[in-house]
Amino acid sequence: MKASAAGQLPGRVRGRTGPLSVRAVTALVLLVNEAAINACKHVFRPRRGTRFSVRLHEGEDGIVDLATRDDGPGFPPAVLGGALQWLDGPGAGLSVAFRPR
Numbered sequence: 001m002k003a004s005a006a007g008q009l010p011g012r013v014r015g016r017t018g019p020l021s022v023r024a025v026t027a028l029v030l031l032v033n034e035a036a037i038n039a040c041k042h043v044f045r046p047r048r049g050t051r052f053s054v055r056l057h058e059g060e061d062g063i064v065d066l067a068t069r070d071d072g073p074g075f076p077p078a079v080l081g082g083a084l085q086w087l088d089g090p091g092a093g094l095s096v097a098f099r100p101r
Contacts, residue, residue, distance in 0.1 A: 015056030017064050028056070028066055035068035043072030 020028075032054055043049040049071035058064045082098025 013054045013056075015054070017056060017058040020064070024064075031066060032068060035070075039070040039072065043070045048072045 035054075036052060039049075039052045043052065051069075051071040053067075053069050055067045055069075056064065057067075080096065080098035082096050085095045085097070087093030087095055
């Protein structure tokens with residue numbers, strides 16, 4: 001998707017998978033929604049970027065991969081040169097590991 005002068009986001013969402021459960025689709029929709037809200041707040045509103053894309057792909061091994069991307073300033077791991085990792089456990093958790101500069 002690329003932001004237009006009128007503030008609209010014409011776009012293309014690409015994806016192909018086999019059948020998915022309602023639970024899986026619900027989780028995917030929530031993830032894409034959060035990524036889109038983040039892009040609206042931090043990329044399009046301050047005019048730091050113009051693109052947001054969503055790709056959903058099922059590999060030959062049966063693993064489904066969801067990727068969202070924008071061309072905004074990025075998350076702290078990109079700024080810090082670190083690595084972002086999901087944490088196990090109840091709720092949602094992220095860890096950022098980096099070497100101070």
